[in-house]
Amino acid sequence: MKRFATLLGGLHLLLLALPLSAATAKNDIQEFKLKNGMKVLILKDDSIPNANMYTFWKVGSRNELPGITGLSHFFEHMMFNGSKNFPPGSFDTTMEAAGGSNNAYTSNDVTVYTNWFPTSAFSTIVDLEADRIANLALDDKKIESERGVVLSERSTGLENDPWEELSIVVRSTAFLAHPYSWPVIGWETDIKAWTKADLQKYFDTYYNPANAVMVVVGDVDPKAVIKELQTKIEPISRKFEVQPLRTVEPVQNGERRVWVVKPTITNPHFTAAYHIPAANHADHYALDLLSVILSDGPSSRLYKALVDEQRIALDVGAGNGEGLDPELFTVSIVGAEGKKPSDVEKAFDKELNLLIAKGVTTRELDKAKNKRLVGLYRAMETINGKAQLLGNFEVFFGGYQNLFTAPDKYKAVTPADIKRVLASYFTKSNRTIGILDQRQEN
Numbered sequence: 001m002k003r004f005a006t007l008l009g010g011l012h013l014l015l016l017a018l019p020l021s022a023a024t025a026k027n028d029i030q031e032f033k034l035k036n037g038m039k040v041l042i043l044k045d046d047s048i049p050n051a052n053m054y055t056f057w058k059v060g061s062r063n064e065l066p067g068i069t070g071l072s073h074f075f076e077h078m079m080f081n082g083s084k085n086f087p088p089g090s091f092d093t094t095m096e097a098a099g100g101s102n103n104a105y106t107s108n109d110v111t112v113y114t115n116w117f118p119t120s121a122f123s124t125i126v127d128l129e130a131d132r133i134a135n136l137a138l139d140d141k142k143i144e145s146e147r148g149v150v151l152s153e154r155s156t157g158l159e160n161d162p163w164e165e166l167s168i169v170v171r172s173t174a175f176l177a178h179p180y181s182w183p184v185i186g187w188e189t190d191i192k193a194w195t196k197a198d199l200q201k202y203f204d205t206y207y208n209p210a211n212a213v214m215v216v217v218g219d220v221d222p223k224a225v226i227k228e229l230q231t232k233i234e235p236i237s238r239k240f241e242v243q244p245l246r247t248v249e250p251v252q253n254g255e256r257r258v259w260v261v262k263p264t265i266t267n268p269h270f271t272a273a274y275h276i277p278a279a280n281h282a283d284h285y286a287l288d289l290l291s292v293i294l295s296d297g298p299s300s301r302l303y304k305a306l307v308d309e310q311r312i313a314l315d316v317g318a319g320n321g322e323g324l325d326p327e328l329f330t331v332s333i334v335g336a337e338g339k340k341p342s343d344v345e346k347a348f349d350k351e352l353n354l355l356i357a358k359g360v361t362t363r364e365l366d367k368a369k370n371k372r373l374v375g376l377y378r379a380m381e382t383i384n385g386k387a388q389l390l391g392n393f394e395v396f397f398g399g400y401q402n403l404f405t406a407p408d409k410y411k412a413v414t415p416a417d418i419k420r421v422l423a424s425y426f427t428k429s430n431r432t433i434g435i436l437d438q439r440q441e442n
Helices: 013-017 071-078 090-097 119-135 140-160 162-174 188-193 196-206 222-232 284-295 301-309 341-358 362-379 383-396 400-404 406-412 415-425
Strands: 030-033 039-044 050-057 101-106 111-118 212-218 256-261 269-276 313-320 327-335 431-437
Touching (some): 039 383, 050 119, 050 383, 071 101, 071 111, 071 196, 090 101, 111 119, 140 162, 140 188, 162 327, 269 341, 284 313, 284 327, 284 406, 327 341, 341 431, 362 383, 362 415, 383 400, 400 406
Antiparallel strands (some): 050 212, 269 431
């Protein structure tokens, strides 16, 4: 699975004085809709003679069904494996010959394809994208070849990454009804059982231009971009029949627990997963700042208490899930060698209860705000960061316009807001505990 690190991170306090609009303002974005339904966002940025193209397809594992899990991720592979005018292997070579490069990633909610290239190569990039959207080749040999690649990727990930194995079990326990319950890469038996007809139906349904948002940022002429897209991509039109997801995860009314035995590990792994709202909920900003307060850096609450002071853990992490539907806030802890999982859990519960009872200080909240704001500002310094953020906000946060109000929403979070979301979501009845250890504890 192709991946790259998140753009939100780092610290550069000098940037805090800059408004987000110092580099880019909301009015700088040109919004256009092709006749086939594809939404296009264009931002001219001539800081370097390059451009980026991000295409957000609104299809991820949440759109799958039992029996075809993993298809979204599989298309991340197949979209590079040949189309009518670009045979297998030529997508990358054609792009590289024009000075460009590409990547892609799949999540529960989206599949995103990224292209980075000199502005002079824009026409070639559109040729490549248009051909695979209109004429993707589902060759039998390529399907079987990539099926093997995905199966190997899945088994290697489970073998080498304890967190991946634990996460799969925790999510399938925390979600009883919603498709977030299965892994993005899919279940092994489903991967082995897909048919060519399954792939064709999935492609025709979800790789419809009406189901995509394209973001172009860089040293481009917006009028020329629109003309190129109107000529090559706008004629690609299929009937759009995607049905909205009907399943709503029932409220969890009691703690759930899972235990995974993995004899090869030497340190216990602990996860606590709490149900939280979708990304576009007003509580997102408080929850995101809470994730920083809990685990971002040596001075964070959990790192300082569990790693530095008590030495009960080697590492801690907290993640605020961002989904189109309600997701999970997860806390993950690697216990120190020789420690029991129950020791790690007790230490975590003690720190969490202390935080719920006493709240956070203004100083640590301000520090968390600084980190998130600087992450936004630094991302907005690059054309790549701008393209990804514009697409993310368009898809997950109710529109790209909300990117430009995000700093104020972070700044508006108070210690009372942090205490409120802790009380609302971080209850035992709303959580799933996952433990991975060498053996089952007596």
